[in-house]
Amino acid sequence: MERHNDKMLNNAALLFLVAAIGIILIQWMMSPTYKNTTAHVHAAMLSDDMLLLPYQLKQMYDDGSIADYTLVYLGDQESEIPGFQNQLAVPLADLLMKKNLNALKAQKQLIVLGDEETQAMIAAQLLVAQGIENVQVAALDRDFLINETLSGLAPDKYESHDEKAGFNYVLFFKNESDGTAKRKSNAILPDTQIEIKSVAGGC
Numbered sequence: 001m002e003r004h005n006d007k008m009l010n011n012a013a014l015l016f017l018v019a020a021i022g023i024i025l026i027q028w029m030m031s032p033t034y035k036n037t038t039a040h041v042h043a044a045m046l047s048d049d050m051l052l053l054p055y056q057l058k059q060m061y062d063d064g065s066i067a068d069y070t071l072v073y074l075g076d077q078e079s080e081i082p083g084f085q086n087q088l089a090v091p092l093a094d095l096l097m098k099k100n101l102n103a104l105k106a107q108k109q110l111i112v113l114g115d116e117e118t119q120a121m122i123a124a125q126l127l128v129a130q131g132i133e134n135v136q137v138a139a140l141d142r143d144f145l146i147n148e149t150l151s152g153l154a155p156d157k158y159e160s161h162d163e164k165a166g167f168n169y170v171l172f173f174k175n176e177s178d179g180t181a182k183r184k185s186n187a188i189l190p191d192t193q194i195e196i197k198s199v200a201g202g203c
Helices: 002-030 038-046 054-063 098-105 117-129 142-149 169-178
Strands: 070-073 086-089 110-114 135-141
Touching: 038 117, 054 135, 054 142, 110 117, 110 142, 117 135, 135 142
Parallel strands: 070 086, 070 110, 110 135
Antiparallel strands: none
């Protein structure tokens, strides 16, 4: 009886070990492999060509060159963006799935658009790390593209809009890549000196 129990325990331990190894192998096979180094990704993100500002997108619409690009919209739901002949809806969470990467690699030029600009920047970093170099980021969000850029861009919005002005990506990536990020104090000390006098008495 004891020998039978020992055999069952050994078989269970062996099955557990085989299952654990199988799970590890499956995860290893399904996990994305990055083709470019961190330094390469930083250099690409610092490139002057990475961000497409609203006025640049407006020019591309006007001269028809936008037809050469595929728009990659990162929203969770499919949304038809007017003006683009080629569009792919790929949620950010599914960006590194094999079928989505293969679809993106097959495109000539990519413009990544998110519900927020920061979302598109994250996606661009992941794609460049995967070896997809033909990618640019729309420096605006979906609503701004549809409601402002396509309907006629006002001169005071040519360079950027409120979200674009809120974060300096170039400065951030530059500091991160060369390790020179420094903290600065914004405290202002008064010019006058304050004299504290002791007061006699007390409680």
